Amino acid sequence: MRFHTIIEPFRIKSVESVKFTHREEREAALREAGFNVFRLHAEDVLIDLLTDSGTGAMSAAQWGALMQGDESYAGSRSYYRFRDVVRDLTGFAHVIPTHQGRAAERILFHTVLRPGQVVPNNNHFDTTRANVEVEEAEARDLVIPEGRVPSLVHPFKGNVDLAALEHTLAEDGDRVPLVMVTVTNNTGGGQPVSLANLRGVRALCDRYRKPLFLDACRFAENAYLVKTREEGQGDRPPKDIAREMFSLADGCTMSAKKDGLANIGGFLALNDDDWTERCRNLLILTEGFPTYGGLAGYDLEAVARGLEEVVEEPYLRYRIRSIEYLAERLEAGGVPILRPAGGHAVYLDARALLPHVPPLEYPGIALLNALYLEAGIRGVEIGTVMFGLHPDGSEAPAAMDLVRLAVPRRVYTQSHVDYVAEAVLAVAATAPSLRGYRIARAPKVLRHFTAAFEPIG
Ligand SMILES: Cc1ncc(COP(=O)(O)O)c(C=O)c1O
Numbered sequence: 001m002r003f004h005t006i007i008e009p010f011r012i013k014s015v016e017s018v019k020f021t022h023r024e025e026r027e028a029a030l031r032e033a034g035f036n037v038f039r040l041h042a043e044d045v046l047i048d049l050l051t052d053s054g055t056g057a058m059s060a061a062q063w064g065a066l067m068q069g070d071e072s073y074a075g076s077r078s079y080y081r082f083r084d085v086v087r088d089l090t091g092f093a094h095v096i097p098t099h100q101g102r103a104a105e106r107i108l109f110h111t112v113l114r115p116g117q118v119v120p121n122n123n124h125f126d127t128t129r130a131n132v133e134v135e136e137a138e139a140r141d142l143v144i145p146e147g148r149v150p151s152l153v154h155p156f157k158g159n160v161d162l163a164a165l166e167h168t169l170a171e172d173g174d175r176v177p178l179v180m181v182t183v184t185n186n187t188g189g190g191q192p193v194s195l196a197n198l199r200g201v202r203a204l205c206d207r208y209r210k211p212l213f214l215d216a217c218r219f220a221e222n223a224y225l226v227k228t229r230e231e232g233q234g235d236r237p238p239k240d241i242a243r244e245m246f247s248l249a250d251g252c253t254m255s256a257k258k259d260g261l262a263n264i265g266g267f268l269a270l271n272d273d274d275w276t277e278r279c280r281n282l283l284i285l286t287e288g289f290p291t292y293g294g295l296a297g298y299d300l301e302a303v304a305r306g307l308e309e310v311v312e313e314p315y316l317r318y319r320i321r322s323i324e325y326l327a328e329r330l331e332a333g334g335v336p337i338l339r340p341a342g343g344h345a346v347y348l349d350a351r352a353l354l355p356h357v358p359p360l361e362y363p364g365i366a367l368l369n370a371l372y373l374e375a376g377i378r379g380v381e382i383g384t385v386m387f388g389l390h391p392d393g394s395e396a397p398a399a400m401d402l403v404r405l406a407v408p409r410r411v412y413t414q415s416h417v418d419y420v421a422e423a424v425l426a427v428a429a430t431a432p433s434l435r436g437y438r439i440a441r442a443p444k445v446l447r448h449f450t451a452a453f454e455p456i457g
Helices: 023-032 060-066 077-090 101-112 126-133 162-175 195-207 219-229 238-247 273-286 297-309 313-332 363-375 414-429
Strands: 094-098 118-121 138-141 179-182 212-215 251-255 266-270 345-349 380-382 402-406 437-441 452-455
Touching (some): 023 363, 060 297, 077 238, 077 266, 094 101, 094 273, 101 126, 101 251, 101 273, 118 162, 126 138, 162 195, 179 195, 195 212, 219 238, 266 273, 313 345, 313 414, 363 380, 363 402, 363 414, 363 437
Parallel strands (some): 118 138, 212 251
Antiparallel strands (some): 094 266, 345 402, 380 402, 437 452
């Protein structure tokens, strides 16, 4: 007999209570937070979908592995275990641990970028973009046109526009030190990149002699979406597909807080000996000795074990299905969302839902704050607040105004997801009454984290 219900592939051994609040309490908390959900106290949030980063539940095996951590400053056994797992998965020769993904980005970009250079990517994530721009280089987004239209269904909306990449390499090739591809494409909606597209990027990189790096935070979700969506891939284990993805690249940056199934950690892995030596020198300056890179020995153990668990097929089947399930319920209720569902999140199209709120009055913030006030749910704006401020100080609407509901790994059950669906549908029904916001104060970079807002009208 075969059953169709896809269940959580785990049972729960330890639980954490969530706090229920009244609407007046949430109003006070949000006002206190400058109408920026990043500034809320997390315990005032009922269902926290701010991010899938570092918020997952570790397995019993990972907690057990913590006790195996070797805290030696240099040459720790935990490092070698970590290195071997990363090598086995990625095939890259050198493995440099970092405390999280952005540290890997900073070390790589500070080492290889010079002012005026260009880094092509499908879409840079916010920290990736900031780490390119702080080196006075250009972060150039070259996702396929379909990837910019939220309502359009395409199986691989994270794909790189190969013609646009070729144009960049032909016109500006002397200014391109490396090409990046983000799997899955978080900024574009957690959308996967096909193996065929990665092979196309590789071929262009070979022709123009450029190294290719993956931003590999969600490599396992990408591999599973390749398995289910790309012709000829259905019979392959996800780990096999992941290995092929890495084999097409020369290196990767990785936040282990996503598909490392850990609460902290990351790495830079690469083949080039010279770049590695220079990166390690910088690592020692800012992160720590090359065998711990800002992590405890026990963190290295947790990540090593997480990287093994994340490619297990029952886990990935449940993971991808739980996101699709939320997306299906919202779509059935007429809520405009980015289609198809991403690998780690559902993205509400705030610009489409709130056409009366202009992008520079931040429809994403309006929707986000309404969700918190009505239901205690926290998401994140991925739109004009996050991407609208340019290095020259000017502001323009971002390509899309989305509210991302990112689902932590192995944390919430189906009834939590049902509650979220019910709440989003209820808030969507009140959309015409929602008003925009203006920024009261904000820093010059990565303003979305700490800006304070004021409601308009
Ligand atoms: C695609 C992508 N790249 C890089 C990062 C940065 O990783 P970290 O938060 O570990 O610094 C993130 C984090 O959300 C991400 O989604």
